[in-house]
Amino acid sequence: MRPELLVETARRRLAWQRALQAAETAALGVMAAGLAAQVGTLMLPYSIRPEAVFATATAAALLLALAVRLGAARNAWEAAHWLDWRCGLQDRLATYLAIRSGVRSQLMDHFLQDVQRAVQHVQLRSAIPLRPLRFRALLAVAGGLVAWDLLVSGATLPNTPARRVAEVVRQEGRRLQELAEQWEQEARTRGLRETLKSAQSVHTVGGALASPRATAELARQHLSRLTAELRQARARLQARAREQGVTGPGGVQLPPEVAKAMERELNRLGRALEEVALSAAQAEHLRRMLGQLEANAPLHPRSPIRKALQEAQRGLGQHDRVRAREGVLRAQEAFRELARLLQEENALATHQQEVEASGLSIHQALQPGGDPEAAQERPVSYPAMPRQRAGAPASRGDPEAWLEEGSQYGLGPGTGHLSDKMGSPTPRLQGQRRHEQLHGDVGEGKVYAGRLEGPGLVAPPRTRLAAVSPRVVRQADEAVRAQRVPAPYREWVLRYFTRLQR
C-alpha cells in the first residue's frame, strides 16, 4: 500500500473512531447519570425508567457521533502522526508527508525505501480499532440500571420526601381498594355489569398503588390509563343512552326523580291496561295520560320508549287493549334498560371522579412546595349513587315537578323536603372536633380538614339485611353461572333478584 493511500484510509478511519468514542462517552455519561438519578429516588420523589435512560443515551450517542464525524475532520498529517505513534513508526509517515516532494538525495532515497518497507507492516485495524473501547463499562452501567429497576426501584429512605410521597401513593391505593370493594358490592346488588367491571379495574389499580414498591410515576401511569378507560366506557354508555332516547350532547339528562316518576307512571298505566274490560271513557283517559307522558318525557323523537308509547296510544285509539298493553310493556322494558344505562354511567362517573382525585392528591404531594401530610389528611369522599349534577334542584318532594318544568327542569332553585328520611336522627358520636376557620378567596389557599375521633356506637340496622346483602345477589349470580338454573328461566331468575334488590 502506498503511504499516501494508507494515510488517507487512516484519516477516514480515525474520524470514525473519534465519533465512536464520542458516542461511547456520551452513552456512558448519560447512563451513569441515569444510575445516579435512580439512586436519588431513594430520597427524592421522582421516578426514572431505564427505558428512558437508554433512549436518551442512544440519542445522545448518535447526536454526538454525528457532530464529531461532521465537525472534527482529521487532516492527513494528524492521521500520519497518529499512525506513527500507534505503530511505532518513529515519525516516518509524518516526515514523509512533509518532505516527500523535496530534493532527491542519497538519504532521501533511503528514507523513501524505509517508509515503503515500514508501511507494509502497518495493521490499520489494530492501530485504529473501530469498536467500543469501554464496552464492559457500558454493559456494567446498563446492567446496574436494569438491576436497580428490578430489585430496588420503589424503595425509599425513612424521613425523606420520597418516603412521604410513597406513603401518599400507598394510602391512595388503599383508599381506592376500599372504594372498589364497596362499588363491587353495590354493582353486584344492582346487577350493573359495566360498573362491576370498572370497580374491579379500580380495585386492581388500587392494589398496584398499595404495593410497597409502587412509585408516584407508576401510580400516575395506572391512574391515567384507568381514567382513560373509564372515560371511554362512559362515552359508550352515553351513546347507548342516547340511542335509548336521552337527549343532550353532554351526557345523560334524566334526573333520578324524573326517572322514578316516569317509571311509576308507566307501572300505573300497565296495571290499568291489565283490566279485561275498558270502557270508552277509561280508554280515552288512558290515551290522554299516555299522550301527556309521551309529550312531556325528555326523550328524543326516535326513542324506542316514545315509539312504544305512541304505539300504545294508537292501540287505545283503535280500542285494541292488547296492542296498547304490549306497547306499554315495551316502553317499560326500554325504560328499565335506559335506567340501567344511566345508573352505570353515573357509577362510572363516580369512579372516574375518585380516580382523578387520587391522581390529584399524588400530584399535589409531588409538587416542590406540596405538603404530603396535607394530602394524606384529605377527607375521603364517597359520592352518593346516582350522582347529583351541579345545579340540579333537590325536588324530592314533588317527583312530578319535571312534568311541568319540562326542558327547564333543574334550572330553578330546589323546593323539595326530606320525606324519605328513615327513623329518628342518628346519634352523634361523642368526640372532640377541631374547628378550623378558612380565610382567603374561594379557590385559593390551603384546604384544612378536621379529624373527628371518638368511640363508635352500636345501633340496630335500619334496613333489612336481606334487601341489601350482596351475598344473596352473589349467590344468585354464581347459581346462574353454574347453570343450576334451566336456561329458559335464567332471565326470569335474574329479573326476580333484581326486583328484590330494588
Next chain:
Amino acid sequence: MDVQAFQSLYQRIRNELGRVVVGHSEVVEGVLLAVLCGGHVLLEGVPGVGKTLLVKALARVLSLKFSRIQFTPDLMPADVVGTNVLVQDPGGRRTLTFQRGPIFSQIVLADEINRATPKTQSALLEAMQEYAVTVAGVSYPLERPFFVLATQNPIEMEGTYPLPEAQLDRFLFKLRVPFPDAESVVQILERTTSSELPEAQPVTDAQTVLRMQALVREVLAAPHVHAYVARLVEATHPQGPRPARAAKRWVRYGASPRGAQALLLGAKARALVCGRAHASTEDVRAVALPALRHRLLLNFEAEAEGVDVDQLIREVVEEVPEVTVAPAGF
C-alpha cells in the same frame, strides 16, 4: 557514504572502544554522538572512573592527534594555546617564533577544567567556537576534526572556578560519568591488573570522521521535529510564553539557541546511528538530557532545594507535548 556504511562503521568504533572502556555505554555513545556532530563534550565524574582512558582510546580508534592538558590554578593561557618565544638562529639573529601549545591537536583532553582560572578557561573559547587561536594578532587555524573533551570533578569544589555560562554553552553535550557498578569493577580489575593491557586499535581516520559529520548534517528532519525542538527549548524559559511548570519554578534562565542546535544535531546523529535517514521526536527526547543539562541556569530556590537538573529536564520533556497540530503547509 550511505546509511548502512555509517551504521556499520559506528558499530565497529563502538565495539573497539568497548574493548578498552568497561561499562559506561551511555557515556561512550554520548561522546561518539558528539564527535559525529562535531561538538565538544564536558565529562563530569569523580576521579578514576575512566574519563581519560575513554578520551585516549577514542583518539586512537579515530586515529586523531591527542593532547592532554591538566588544568591547575597556575595554568596560564599561553600554556594552552602557545606563545611567541625569542629564538636566536646560528647567525645570532633573534626572531619571535610561535611555539604551539597543546591545543594544536585534534582531540584535546582538558582535564579538571574547573581548576584553572577563568582567564585560562576562556583561552579555549576561540578554539572551541572558531577552530582557531589568535596569538599576538596572528590567527592560527586548528586541524579538523577538532574536539575538546573537558572533565570536571563534581565533588571537590574548593579552589575551583566554575565554568562561565558562555563557556558551558559551547559544549555540545555534558555527560555524567557515574561510578561503575560492581560487575564493571570486576571487569576493570581483570583487564587492568594482568600482564597484557588492552589497547584500542585504529578503526578509521580523520577524513572518514569528517565525512560522517557531513552525513549527519544531511539527515532529514521534518518541520514538526523542528517545531518540537523549538517548543522544548522555549519551555525551559520561565519568562517565555509557554514555560513548563518545573522550569517556571526552578529555572532562572533557560537553554540558548545553541541548545536547540545541539538537540537537533544530536537527534540527527542518533537517527543515523539507528539506521534511519530521518530524525524523529523520539531522537530529540533521547538527547535532551546531555544537550540541555548544562544549559539550564537554576535559581536560588532550586540550588537550596538541591533540585536535580536531570529530573527537571525529564519533567519538562514530559510536559511538552508533541506537535499534534499540523504545521503550516498541511
